Amino acid sequence: MADSEEPREVLPALIFAIDGQRFSIDAREVDTVIGWREPAELPGGHPWVWGVLQDRGRVVTVLKHPFSGHSTPAPSVDRSLRILVCNTSVGHLGLVATDTFDIEGLPWEIEPQHGANTDSTRGPTTHVVAQTIADEVIGADASRRVG
Amino acid sequence: MESSLMPLRTRLTLLVTGLLVAIAVTLVLIFPAQMREIAMASAEKKAVAMLQLVARSSRVAVEFSDDEVAERTLKQLEADDEVLYAELVMPDGTVLADYRRADQATRNFAPRTLELSPSEIPDTFITDDVLHAAVAIPVENSGDPFSPPLPGEGIAPEPSPAPEGTQQARLYLGISLLPIETQAAQNLQTTLWVCFTILVVGLAVTLFVANTITRRLSQASTRIARVSNDIYAATQQQEAAGTEHSASVQEVTQTMQSLNESAKHIADSAQEVLENAEKARKTTDETAAKIAELSSHANRIAEILETIRDIADRSDLLALNASLEATRAGEAGRAFSLVAVEMRRLAETVTDSVQVVKGLVADVRGSGAESVVAIEDNRKLVESTTESSRQIRMVTQQQQAVTEQISQSMGDIARVISQSVSATQQTRGSAEVLTKEAEMLAGLVGRGTRSTTTD
Numbered sequence: 001m002a003d004s005e006e007p008r009e010v011l012p013a014l015i016f017a018i019d020g021q022r023f024s025i026d027a028r029e030v031d032t033v034i035g036w037r038e039p040a041e042l043p044g045g046h047p048w049v050w051g052v053l054q055d056r057g058r059v060v061t062v063l064k065h066p067f068s069g070h071s072t073p074a075p076s077v078d079r080s081l082r083i084l085v086c087n088t089s090v091g092h093l094g095l096v097a098t099d100t101f102d103i104e105g106l107p108w109e110i111e112p113q114h115g116a117n118t119d120s121t122r123g124p125t126t127h128v129v130a131q132t133i134a135d136e137v138i139g140a141d142a143s144r145r146v147g
Numbered sequence: 148m149e150s151s152l153m154p155l156r157t158r159l160t161l162l163v164t165g166l167l168v169a170i171a172v173t174l175v176l177i178f179p180a181q182m183r184e185i186a187m188a189s190a191e192k193k194a195v196a197m198l199q200l201v202a203r204s205s206r207v208a209v210e211f212s213d214d215e216v217a218e219r220t221l222k223q224l225e226a227d228d229e230v231l232y233a234e235l236v237m238p239d240g241t242v243l244a245d246y247r248r249a250d251q252a253t254r255n256f257a258p259r260t261l262e263l264s265p266s267e268i269p270d271t272f273i274t275d276d277v278l279h280a281a282v283a284i285p286v287e288n289s290g291d292p293f294s295p296p297l298p299g300e301g302i303a304p305e306p307s308p309a310p311e312g313t314q315q316a317r318l319y320l321g322i323s324l325l326p327i328e329t330q331a332a333q334n335l336q337t338t339l340w341v342c343f344t345i346l347v348v349g350l351a352v353t354l355f356v357a358n359t360i361t362r363r364l365s366q367a368s369t370r371i372a373r374v375s376n377d378i379y380a381a382t383q384q385q386e387a388a389g390t391e392h393s394a395s396v397q398e399v400t401q402t403m404q405s406l407n408e409s410a411k412h413i414a415d416s417a418q419e420v421l422e423n424a425e426k427a428r429k430t431t432d433e434t435a436a437k438i439a440e441l442s443s444h445a446n447r448i449a450e451i452l453e454t455i456r457d458i459a460d461r462s463d464l465l466a467l468n469a470s471l472e473a474t475r476a477g478e479a480g481r482a483f484s485l486v487a488v489e490m491r492r493l494a495e496t497v498t499d500s501v502q503v504v505k506g507l508v509a510d511v512r513g514s515g516a517e518s519v520v521a522i523e524d525n526r527k528l529v530e531s532t533t534e535s536s537r538q539i540r541m542v543t544q545q546q547q548a549v550t551e552q553i554s555q556s557m558g559d560i561a562r563v564i565s566q567s568v569s570a571t572q573q574t575r576g577s578a579e580v581l582t583k584e585a586e587m588l589a590g591l592v593g594r595g596t597r598s599t600t601t602d
Contacts, residue, residue: 012474014467027474033467035460082464100463102488103470 010105015120016097019075024118024125027103029086036081060085062094066128086130093130155591156357163353171342179335186327191271194280198320202282205235209284209316217244231321232256238314256321278322283315364592372585375578382575389568400557403550410547417540424533435522442515445508452501459497466490
């Protein structure tokens with residue numbers, strides 16, 4: 001959970017990249033990082049969702065990209081891909097990464113939000129919040145179902 | 148010899164002239180004399196015939212000593228202008244009858260000037276320009292001594308000899324020889340004219356023929372000299388050409404021998420190239436086998452590297468997850484986080500090294516593939532070299548055989564050229580002889596030919 005209200009000066013962030021574009025995520029949101037496994041596609045699922053897979057008895061929903069409607073297509077399937085299994089309030093999300101780097105502390109004055117630009121030792125990054133993504137996925141799925 | 152140097156025309160002219168002069172002299176000496184003899188014989192026969200005729204007519208007159216009848220008988224001779232006189236002399240020497248041509252009335256003829264007895268006077272004889280003929284007429288013989296001549300006996304058969312003791316009168320007849328002499332002179336003159344004409348015409352014809360022959364001989368000798376000079380020059384050129392050809396053939400023969408040796412060297416070299424190519428092919432096959440083995444090892448290394456990369460990737464994941472766990476653990480997991488970071492570094496280092504090794508292996512495999520291609524090209528090159536060396540060896544062997552044949556042919560040609568040169572030298576010698584003969588012929592015809600023969 002990244003919803004702690006206490007101001008922190010350093011955010012432990014896992015830096016990863018998708019096809020050369022770097023992202024950062026609060027390391028505490030990441031439960032584990034696993035190697036690539038082909039997710040099972042869900043019939044009638046949201047286009048954002050790649051599919052689901054099982055990891056140690058839990059169901060992980062794998063997304064094609066951290067950002068919905070992003071113009072960048074899903075990375076091409078490669079055995080070097082990795083899946084960041086994140087804990088959210090609604091379950092486990094799987095974020096696909098072509099590269100994963102170190103966990104480093106990002107200095108901050110205001111807690112970075114989903115999509116905020118941050119600086120890492122590897123350069124500028126886009127911050128990703130797994131809970132926000134989960135909320136967007138649920139919202140979108142709910143709206144689809146309602147629609 | 149001086150005679151041989153005398154021009155042919157002069158010699159021919161002198162020869163024909165001498166021949167013509169001999170013919171003319173012969174004609175002049177023989178023809179008029181023969182004609183005169185023929186005329187004299189004819190005149191003698193005529194006189195004898197006339198005498199016998201008159202004697203037969205006068206026999207009765209003699210028997211009876213009838214001078215009138217005798218005179219009339221002799222008077223009949225006036226019809227012939229050539230009869231100069233006729234006398235009928237009795238056995239006692241008296242003249243029974245006498246006839247004289249009108250222009251001969253005062254002339255004494257031979258029988259009276261001979262002062263011989265009648266029996267001593269020949270039957271025919273010639274004095275001055277008169278042909279005298281005498282015949283005896285038996286007086287007391289009742290037979291007919293002058294019977295007409297039998298057919299085939301001629302005009303004047305000899306009278307039968309008178310019996311012993313029979314009186315004989317004699318009849319004399321003279322015929323003028325002036326017409327014969329005149330005719331002989333005319334014949335001589337005609338003969339001289341004919342001989343002169345023959346001589347002149349003969350000389351003219353001789354000169355014309357001699358000139359024609361001389362001119363043609365001169366032209367022929369000039370042509371012969373020119374032709375012989377041409378033959379001489381041609382034979383000289385031919386001999387020089389033959390000598391050059393002989394030298395060329397010698398050079399070609401030497402060249403053929405050099406080519407033959409070169410072909411042998413090339414064949415030997417081709418054989419060595421063939422053997423080396425076989426060795427190179429074996430070496431290439433061995434190298435290809437080693438490179439294939441190396442490629443197999445590289446593939447094996449690539450598989451191992453992939454395994455190492457998987458292990459490194461898993462180690463990296465484990466380290467990353469350990470870092471995540473350490474992060475979640477807070478201060479308690481700080482040391483663990485450091486270890487995880489180092490493990491990640493190691494994993495990344497291994498991964499990078501694997502990448503480097505994979506690159507190197509890829510380079511090795513690429514180099515191996517290039518080597519395989521190069522070896523394949525080399526194999527093709529070696530095979531091509533082998534085939535080329537075989538063909539070169541075969542071609543050089545064929546060339547060797549051909550050059551040997553050419554060398555033999557060159558030898559034959561050299562012998563033929565040598566024979567040709569010898570024949571040319573003989574021809575040149577013959578041309579020299581021909582030129583000398585032409586010069587001698589030109590000297591004979593009196594016109595010089597310019598010799599251009601050079602030694």
